[in-house]
């Protein structure tokens with residue numbers, strides 16, 4: 001191939017890559033990370049921007065600034081930027097943007113949140129409380145806005161879910177287990193080890209061969225929420241916040257756990273199970 005042909009081929013490949021990247025940033029998988037969001041209407045709140053499609057009936061979002069303040073208080077941490085919330089008009093659009101049909105997801109770096117159509121329809125039909133999902137995702141968004149690139153791959157995914165469930169007080173709501181129901185399962189040796197949960201944070205959960213249960217995801221999330229609640233009740237909120245904040249600084253999770261709580265994570269989990277089960281009697 002002569003040098004002219006090589007040049008033309010290189011330019012063609014470059015142009016195709018630019019087109020693919022541009023398309024993904026506007027319509028596809030890069031949208032959660034794109035500096036600009038096009039093709040949506042915008043509703044501006046004090047601390048958040050909601051992106052939606054014209055003619056679309058929005059779920060109740062009036063309290064979003066209040067929920068953001070509440071999350072900052074619970075996590076003792078500030079959002080680094082406004083929270084972008086994208087409301088998909090169809091589940092297909094959610095799948096196109098995020099690659100997943102889950103009800104809601106938040107993404108690293110900008111902490112952008114994407115909601116499926118399903119969760120909005122369920123809210124309008126009063127089947128599932130949108131506020132709970134919103135507050136849950138706002139917790140992820142806050143954590144993700146405060147993580148480094150390295151941290152998005154190393155921050156414990158169980159803790160990310162646990163603190164979101166805890167801060168949204170999801171126990172017994174929208175299909176999630178009450179703390180008592182979690183304890184009843186633990187008493188029958190139904191336990192999902194936190195390390196079975198997938199990394200990195202933005203990945204959809206994996207199916208664990210070790211764990212079979214109907215409504216398993218509801219149980220797993222509820223169990224992780226119970227662990228956070230138990231850490232706060234047993235060791236105090238201050239120590240829990242030190243643990244959470246140190247992990248945001250990319251420190252080794254097991255070393256931090258031992259130094260903050262004075263017990264290894266594995267030993268703690270046995271104590272957690274015993275404490276939960278003892279509450280049943």
Ligand SMILES: [Zn+2]
Nearest residue numbers: 136140161164
């Ligand atoms: Zn979550």
